Amino acid sequence: MELHTLQTLEYSHILALLEEQASSEMGKEVIRKLSPSDDPEKVRHMLATTAEGMDVLRLKGFPSLAGVKDIRSVVKRARLGSILSPTDLRKVAGTAYGERQVKNVIASIEEEETPLTILRGFMENLTDLAELVKSIHSAIDVDGQVMDDASTELARIRRSMTQLQGGIRSTLDQMIKSSQYQKMLQDPIVTQRNDRYVLPVKQEYRSAFGGMIHDQSASGQTLFIEPEAVVQQNNRLRELEWEEEREVERILSQLTEQVAECGEALLVNLSVLTELDIVIAKGRFGGVLKGVCPEIAEGGMLILKKARHPLIPLDQVVPLDVELGGERQGIIITGPNTGGKTVSLKTVGLLALMGQSGMPIPAEDGSVLPVYNGIFADIGDEQSIEQNLSTFSAHMTNIIRILDKVEKRSLVLLDELGAGTDPTEGAALAISILEYILAKGSPLMATTHYNELKVFAHSRAGVTNASVEFDVETLSPTYRLLMGVPGKSNAFDIARRLGLPQEIVAEGRSHISTDENRLEEMISGLTKDRRQAEEDRTEAEQLRMQAEHLHQEYEEKLQTLETEKEKLREKARLEARTIVTRAKRETEEVMKELREWAKARPQELKEHQLTEMKKRLDQAEPEASIRRSSRVTTTKPRSIQVGDQVLVRSFGQKGQVTEDLGGGEFQVSLGLMKMKVSEKDMEWKSSPKPAKEQGSTFYRRQSVDVKHELDLRGKMVEEAIPEIDKYLDDALMAGYPKVSLIHGKGTGALRTGVQKYLQRHPRVKEYRLGEQGEGGTGVTVVELR
Structure with a gap:
């Protein structure tokens, strides 16, 4: 980039602010010499690296690298055999320790959180010099004195x-x-x-x-x-x-010998740490500016959203939106003096320089910058007393130099083009200069007071008018850049507001040509339309925000409803679990009582007792009455008969119909209780099977088939356990006080598995291996309780 452009756009001021954010000597030195690059890939890589630096600062912060010193001459002297001073050795240790500092920070950030591909690549180039640091720190104190030990x-x-x-x-x-x-x-x-x-x-x-x-x-x-x-x-x-x-x-x-041995690694570490310090300095600078890393455009398009001049305080700067490139090759900015035209030019030029130096720019997300191979600026009063040049001559000398170097990938910024000479000639010359630059394909921004250039921008393809807004009521500029609207001189309005007699103002207006009057009227109309569009946009934005607020409110209410539903589901699950637990407890009590009866009086167990027990077990089963009641029954309800198993809806329990009382009413046995129930309050469940109406009960028939021993030989432990469990229940129902489990001798695995199971069985009183005549170790004798 041209030194003249860098000075004109005050690039050195930006470097001074950036230097304040660096912490190492080398970092500050490199920043002072930092210049923009015109290599798109290099610029893209620098900005990606800066973005990672901003991520690190946001997630973890970054340690100061003030201990990293310029040790290039120190390492050189060590390699040549000179004995280093304690102070030099402390500098080496501080620089070597920087490697551990940065590695700890980067390693503490998970890759899933943010990849940090580039910065992690930096870490691979750093050499661990912990031994050197330890040796120096154990010999030399912080004051640079060799310690006693x-x-x-x-x-x-x-x-x-x-x-x-x-x-x-x-x-x-x-x-x-x-x-x-x-x-x-x-x-x-x-x-x-x-x-x-x-x-x-x-x-x-x-x-x-x-x-x-x-x-x-x-x-x-x-x-x-x-x-x-x-x-x-x-x-x-x-x-x-x-x-x-x-x-x-x-x-x-x-x-010193240790330093010489680690010399190459120290120099590489110094280079990497210096680059890291610059990256982090750029990240910190981005935080100060509240900036972003712009995207790099492929087609030369510049898009700045809410861009701010970085040297103007945040509470004073007015953001501007600019699009330059593509179909919009040129922008002609008009408006009153001190209205912000020059600031607009400098903002665009300076942000382009910052982006091409890998710095964040003070703008919003979505901003896009191209990479220019040259930025040329003719801004400000170029009058030179030493060279005996007038303002016009100085401008022309500078513009001639620019025209000689400009090409398609150049950005041209011209302030008050054609000023300093006869207005008619100046305007004509300005148009010809603009045409020359446009023919080269270069994007340009220019400011002017000439009406002829407003007309030129209105009629020339690829060129658009812009203006800085001026508030006639307050007689002050707003510094807002309005795209698509040419600036109005406002001379008559200002004079009138300041108190110039109306007849003088009217007389002055009469001297303006018809074309100029029409132009002023067109500008006024455009300004009015622009203001109306702004008001409409503001209203639309407010409506959009209201819609978003309503949508968010709806989402929150929906989330609240979902939370309440989940609470209700959880409450239902807890209630169901309570019911099931109660049912299991009742089942255990019934089974315990049943086993005690079977063991104590095996010959006295009556059929009606077993029936009552079975009914209690059925009643212990929790009914999903809500779910069942919600079903739509499409089949015709079955008529109730004596002996049927039914569900009494009002109690939510099962029972057996024992008598038809007539008139749609039946006597139903609910456990130990009998009651009169209406047929409408009952739901048929099952009818008794004919097989069960004859002979002895199921339990009595089963007991006849139960043997005093169970043969498990040839079975795996997993197969034997379910059979043992069923067999022990049957033996208890049959009233056997003692049974034998035949598992054989073999490897002993089946015997071990059977006895482990018996240890935790609640109905096993004790067990032992068979004695002589009972099968010996191939049989386990079990005593039931």
């Missing part, structure tokens, strides 16, 4: 130095407190000269004090003397300091 030897040396320094200070402190030396000292303090501990001694006591002189005061009245008592200790301290320096140098050399 960086090595065992360094810890020993510093421990000895501390002890020796304590001894020296103790000796000197005793001398200060001694009455022998107090009169000789200028001040009762211990200080250092040339890294050796000394005392400030008065000049006149030089010989009496003794020791080595290391310095004197400016006046010569004070000498800094190292007493003979600590000379040897200071010498030893100096030796330990040399040892410390050598050990620190060894530690730093060792760490």
